Amino acid sequence: MIEFKNVDVVFGKQPERALPLMDNGESLQEIQEKTGLTAAVRNASLKVGKGEICVLMGLSGSGKSSLLRTANGLNPVTRGDVFLETDQGIQNFHELSEDQRRHVRMNRISMVFQKFALMPWLTVAENVAFGLEQKGLDKSTVRTKAIEQLTLVGLGEWADKKPSELSGGMQQRVGLARAFAMETDIILMDEPFSALDPLIRSDLQDELLRLQKQLNKTVLFVSHDLDEALKLGNHIAIMKDGAIVQHDTPENIVMNPADDYVEAFVAHTNPIDVVNAQALMRRFDDFREKQGEICLSERDDCWLYQGDSINNSAIRYGDTKVPLEVWRDGDTDDVNKKRALVVPLETRMHTVMALRYQSGHGVLVEQDGKLVGHVGDREIYHAMLGKLIGDK
């Protein structure tokens, strides 16, 4: 977990001079003119939970990197707090002694930069091992861990090559392996994929999502690119002139932008590529129940009977029962029309719509093997019109 509370970052001599002006609501430009100081971050509050990827987005100069870099002390905090989960519990990073900070940097936080920052004279494995050696682990443990991490990112065979023998995409994979090897809970990523061409970039995004499923880190990720933010983020925080103007789920950023600035960012995004079943569905708490069955549609006389498992559950239209089937990622054209389909929470709206259309039934949504909601035509139409059922 990492939490920023009312963080201000000001660059220049005697940065505190900017604080009263900031409190007066003066603009960055006014502050710059009056004091010569750069107020890069203004009153930013943001919490990133364990297992979450939060993407910081905004135009160039909006303060994304300045905020990110307060998390490991690369930038000072002029005012405010940065709380981190450490082995001593939750601690305010900027109140720690220099020794304690070094310990936290070594054991709790790692960082991946835009430039791969690999040392050219070391082999790939030695680059991954570097931080582990600093931790004081013995040589054979270090080598084993480095190879394990390289294998995890598909580069096991390349361990003894030099970085210059690898493509840009592979070098950034080494960067990921190096960050993951440190086994820190928190990973800071400052535009790690921006220098890569689009196909490789997309591969690495997939790779990060795959690793994250396995490793469950707390990730703060800076990006310029909305598509990247929508693909990776559980939450997105949009920054403007040093302030966070909206911190929200990707769906809400696209469907309910907080102001014109956010709206301009998302103007060309199609909701069906962003909204997922979780945001789209109507939860069962919201439906009428009768004799143990949930009424999915009054008009169609459609009911859900829930047995002890999904396989033993069914939907019923009047007297006709339709068994359920969990949809496994695959072709949306090739669905069994005699079944109603069940999808996980993260399934994208375009897939849910295709399954609704192909199966002829509303789509059920499961979480950890339990049915939790339903997407029918009403939910789909609402989302197309720019409204999610959850925020009506």
Ligand SMILES: Nc1ncnc2c1ncn2[C@@H]1O[C@H](COP(=O)(O)OP(=O)(O)OP(=O)(O)O)[C@@H](O)[C@H]1O
């Ligand atoms: N070390 C520094 N010293 C002085 N000013 C700085 C420093 N780092 C950043 N700034 C200034 O702070 C403001 C915010 O910069 P920052 O790099 O945080 O923005 P950003 O949103 O990450 O931009 P980009 O997407 O271009 O990297 C800018 O005006 C920048 O010039």
